[in-house]
Amino acid sequence: MLIKNQKSKNLFNEAKKYMPGGVNSPVRSFKAVGGTPHFIKRGKGAYIYDADDNQLLDFTGSWGPLILGHSITKIKQNIKKAIDEGTSFGTPTLRETELAKLIINAVPSIEKIRFVNSGTEATMSAVRLARGYTKRELIIKFEGCYHGHADMFLSNAGSGLATFDQPTSPGVPKSVVESTITIDFNDLKSVEKAFKKYPKEIAAVIIEPITGNMSVIKPKLDFIQGLRKLTKQNSSLLIFDEVMTGFRVSNGGAQKILDIKPDITALGKIIGGGLPVGAYGGSNEIMSYISPEGPIYQAGTLSGNPVSMSAGIATLEELKNQNIYEHLEKVSKFLCTGLKQIAKSYNIPIKVNQFGSMVGIFFSDKEIHNFKGISKFHIDTYNQLHNFFLKNNIYFPPSAYEGLFISYAHKKTHMNFVLSIFEKFCKTLNE
Numbered sequence: 001m002l003i004k005n006q007k008s009k010n011l012f013n014e015a016k017k018y019m020p021g022g023v024n025s026p027v028r029s030f031k032a033v034g035g036t037p038h039f040i041k042r043g044k045g046a047y048i049y050d051a052d053d054n055q056l057l058d059f060t061g062s063w064g065p066l067i068l069g070h071s072i073t074k075i076k077q078n079i080k081k082a083i084d085e086g087t088s089f090g091t092p093t094l095r096e097t098e099l100a101k102l103i104i105n106a107v108p109s110i111e112k113i114r115f116v117n118s119g120t121e122a123t124m125s126a127v128r129l130a131r132g133y134t135k136r137e138l139i140i141k142f143e144g145c146y147h148g149h150a151d152m153f154l155s156n157a158g159s160g161l162a163t164f165d166q167p168t169s170p171g172v173p174k175s176v177v178e179s180t181i182t183i184d185f186n187d188l189k190s191v192e193k194a195f196k197k198y199p200k201e202i203a204a205v206i207i208e209p210i211t212g213n214m215s216v217i218k219p220k221l222d223f224i225q226g227l228r229k230l231t232k233q234n235s236s237l238l239i240f241d242e243v244m245t246g247f248r249v250s251n252g253g254a255q256k257i258l259d260i261k262p263d264i265t266a267l268g269k270i271i272g273g274g275l276p277v278g279a280y281g282g283s284n285e286i287m288s289y290i291s292p293e294g295p296i297y298q299a300g301t302l303s304g305n306p307v308s309m310s311a312g313i314a315t316l317e318e319l320k321n322q323n324i325y326e327h328l329e330k331v332s333k334f335l336c337t338g339l340k341q342i343a344k345s346y347n348i349p350i351k352v353n354q355f356g357s358m359v360g361i362f363f364s365d366k367e368i369h370n371f372k373g374i375s376k377f378h379i380d381t382y383n384q385l386h387n388f389f390l391k392n393n394i395y396f397p398p399s400a401y402e403g404l405f406i407s408y409a410h411k412k413t414h415m416n417f418v419l420s421i422f423e424k425f426c427k428t429l430n431e
């Protein structure tokens with residue numbers, strides 16, 4: 001069964017004439033998995049529809065933001081209302097306060113928040129705040145964690161960098177990444193060593209508390225608790241990059257589930273309901289360092305944009321309903337249990353990491369605790385799976401380093417369909 005994609009091919013060839021690789025974000029290009037990216041025309045619920053009118057069951061949710069599914073009426077209504085009133089003013093607007101309140105009520109570590117336009121801006125500004133607040137320069141990050149594309153994070157990062165096997169990027173000054181210490185995820189001993197080696201020099205430890213950009217990897221409890229302890233002991237700040245996990249793994253993010261209070265939290269994706277947004281927040285005391293209250297400069301022409309705010313407000317209002325998270329947990333678990341059972345019956349080595357609606361599939365017989373644990377065998381097998389699934393109208397992320405992001409629109413019937421195709425896939429692997 002081969003799905004048609006001639007129209008997408010033509011559109012892609014045209015796009016390549018005008019934009020590098022034909023895309024505006026690298027992983028979209030399908031360079032890692034092979035084949036041609038599908039040009040998507042529209043989405044509805046759990047499905048997206050491409051230029052050749054294929055209906056694809058979507059497991060990316062626009063790489064995380066669309067936790068309720070595609071083209072959600074309540075979100076669209078709120079957006080339309082905002083647009084009718086004007087799209088941008090460059091003044092304070094009521095919608096900013098409304099979204100700020102929704103976030104602050106849900107995430108206890110945040111008392112004050114600043115809106116920006118992307119996750120990249122959020123993490124970048126969070127680090128500037130940490131450096132300005134502590135008057136220190138070094139930061140610790142973890143291999144395979146992705147914090148957006150700012151210079152200081154492009155040192156053994158996840159997502160697109162991992163997908164294309166790049167440790168860093170040309171154009172990033174050595175002097176900038178020299179201030180970034182990169183350590184294996186789940187390796188507390190090395191964090192301890194770094195604090196010993198650079199006492200009073202480390203401004204912050206930044207981490208994806210549950211990773212979504214080297215697929216889904218969970219932190220060991222003593223590791224994540226250890227980070228909280230070490231940063232406190234060394235008067236350094238702990239930054240949780242919850243751009244992916246915020247409002248996804250629970251209403252209060254990963255910090256609520258892990259029961260850890262970071263000093264600064266970066267948000268994005270879901271809080272923009274599918275429109276460009278980012279935010280960072282923390283205690284009143286730390287946030288008081290941000291301009292104009294304090295001396296640390298950070299600004300944005302379109303920051304707090306009323307249209308983005310309206311989409312975020314509609315999304316977070318919906319997510320107050322705990323049933324949504326219960327549904328997400330149930331359908332995600334159902335999928336994961338099925339995948340494991342089927343793989344086992346075909347003797348395919350598999351580990352499935354699930355955290356709420358974030359699912360990481362690894363073709364491996366060993367548990368995956370860090371980036372180095374991800375093998376070439378996994379990547380090759382995942383790429384085969386991606387191609388096989390696409391031919392069967394299932395859209396998995398076009399990179400072995402990205403997790404699945406399940407939405408409220410996904411039902412058990414969708415998962416049963418995926419499992420039936422997965423069984424066929426396992427058969428072909430054994431042939």
Ligand SMILES: *Cc1c(COP(=O)(O)O)cnc(C)c1O
Nearest residue numbers: 118119120146147148241243244
């Ligand atoms: C997506 C993501 C970012 C970057 O956000 P952009 O909006 O793409 O700039 C940063 N951190 C994490 C954890 C992300 O998942």
